[in-house]
Amino acid sequence: MHVPERTSLPHIVVVGAGFGGLTFAQKFPGRLARVTVVDRQNHHLFQPLLYQVATAGLSAVDIAQPVRAILRKKRNLEVLLAEVTGFDLGAKKVLLDHGVATVAGGTGKGTAGRAELAYDYLLLAAGGLTSYYGHDDWEKVAPGLKTLDDALAIRRKVLLSFERAETEPDEQRRRELMTIIVVGGGPTGVELAGTFAELARTVLVRDFDRIDPSKARVLLIEGGDRVLAHYPPDLSASARRQLERLGVEVRLGKHVKDVRAGEVQMPDGEIIRGTVIWGAGVVASPLTKQLGVELDRAGRVKVLPDLSVPGHPEVFAIGDLVTLTDEKGQVVPGVAPAAMQMGRHAAKVIAREIRGDHQSPVGHEPFVYWDKGSLATIGRSSAVAEIGRFHFGGLLAWLAWLFVHLVFLVGLRNRVAVFSNWVYSYLTYKRGARIITGLHGGGPAGSA
């Protein structure tokens, strides 16, 4: 236990403990400023593996770590579980949903119990949310995949429909209960569709007596003309072939027209019934709207080349909630490595300024994205990879994906757990995490 030094050090507030915020917190030199990391969850989530929790391959704790545990040894750093409700950029304050004890601004004075946090520098790294493109009512019937609770909800929904199918007398209805409709052919949609197809054919098939889960229908509906639109066309084609090999029905070129409970409607009027999962859009956290600066259509902040927010040289924004074309003309993508690189860059810029290397906010070093390549997984030993000029698919891409994700997993324990879980699943085709929670209401000790 260490109490932060209450000196006249500047105070940096970091909003969000995702890849960007966490990297900033880890890289920023502790002796230069007090840092307060605020997040509405108590854990950092390894989002690239969230689809594995949804598809019952991993358990929730395998991919999450308490933020306090990760940053435990960092000097002059505090973690706060609270929800940011807005900003007062003029007064340099972050507004919170509940009171905070003795957290002070740069002056060192207490603001006991008031629901705000004074800062000298602000780093906004709150990430994104699932976007339903204006159809917010679709959220209830087609869960997205952004949080652990989302993943557990998707898992519950799919496993429950197979349970219902097992006892359903009507054949038509049974077939619908065994249909999974994934909307959106980006990385999330491709992962979900591929893994669910595999889960049904290799694991669930041995669990049920009456139904034959290998006959489960998995559809991937994408509005554009190819899956993984941000990848080179040859990899999109490869991903599609690998999906089809797993038994996924890929439908391209058509946006869903409507989503209702248990069905989607296509533009030509066709109704497809099944369990609908939303893998389509991402928008920036609604917090960006509170900044009063220009945003793009997805609500992302148009940051300056140094990642600061226009008009507020002491406010920086990074990760999925910004849009930026860097000095080299690269559009920085909304992926974990980009967020981490931005976190590191912001730490460097702010540290330099505090040290006095740059007295003026003008002339900060611009951020340049280093594209290490892209990897998307499809199923067991299926993936596509783009590393520099090399494009490849199949087992080699999957091994690369496995390696990269294990190396990046925060926390040794999780790495060991995830790895042993995978090896075990791979060898036995069992899925240990196939547990449904939250089935009978969240309250304590159900009524029957």
Place this chain on the structure above:
Amino acid sequence: MHVPERTSLPHIVVVGAGFGGLTFAQKFPGRLARVTVVDRQNHHLFQPLLYQVATAGLSAVDIAQPVRAILRKKRNLEVLLAEVTGFDLGAKKVLLDHGVATVAGGTGKGTAGRAELAYDYLLLAAGGLTSYYGHDDWEKVAPGLKTLDDALAIRRKVLLSFERAETEPDEQRRRELMTIIVVGGGPTGVELAGTFAELARTVLVRDFDRIDPSKARVLLIEGGDRVLAHYPPDLSASARRQLERLGVEVRLGKHVKDVRAGEVQMPDGEIIRGTVIWGAGVVASPLTKQLGVELDRAGRVKVLPDLSVPGHPEVFAIGDLVTLTDEKGQVVPGVAPAAMQMGRHAAKVIAREIRGDHQSPVGHEPFVYWDKGSLATIGRSSAVAEIGRFHFGGLLAWLAWLFVHLVFLVGLRNRVAVFSNWVYSYLTYKRGARIITGLHGGGPAGSA
């Protein structure tokens, strides 16, 4: 995938996949009857370790296994995820909350889509619920510990109050947020109090900056004059000493008079504020009320010596929902080994009757409980054990407890995961499962 043989075999319906129901299903000879196991959850829960999920030592999936996976290889057996709503003992039918396809009675005829299950034999093994002794309104403010969702709710509640304490400006309020009040000094209460005391002093203490979790106050309130009342007095005394060594305040001889949100009231009017957890009572599943037979005060069925329900020789009841003094004069306790022994006994009795070894329901072999001893754990390397005439406490009892629980854990994977988790926690004092889920409502992709 195997479809049950649709012959004229008798049909046995098992309600509940806890220790009793599962043992029955595993031991019953598959060639003699069709068996349908009905449970409202899709998983079997290793309840003796549930307190570890509540205290963030294990994750939910470590102690749960899908029922389908456990019984996958069993011949002539089906698993049904459904809620039993009642019985028609005259017509030999179990009533369900939703329709069941083509499940037939002993005649082999289908009852497509009707929410009932015909049986030739019924085994009621639905276990128990947390009892609030008539104060059902206490359930909302003092969660009990019976299901995975209960355990996750307790974990969330306790970890959140420490988070709130970290930012609480008022010292008095902060102290209350760091107070855990466990009501009930039975095995569950003792486990929870001991483990939470340990968690605060060894793990949380390194997570927080402002508060000092080693100063957390853990109270165990028991109405009787000793903890672990079903154990010999010397072990109760030993358990109390071990609890106090861990820093738990043990209060004996006083029942709480009232429980309200964040506080309990003692009979002398004293109000103690903190996070209240209910570890006190257990009642039988309310399903027993539907049988129309004599019950004891806790709603348990007074079964005949052969475990059949009076007046219904084809209906058996086992586990926590029965009360029985066996032929040797032993009161059969509500513990996992007793439920398993009863499950085995019921399987033997029904199998013999079907084989024709006993044509009459009279003269069934009576059940005799084999008391292998009792073990209760208190914390890391603290426990008490009673094995025959030997009573012991401390490390040796804890090692015995560890061994017994690992051996009994269903499923190799879980055994490995639990063991490696424990070893890891023991060596590093970290708690990997310290994740709060369900924080911002259960719905998909929260609003902010």
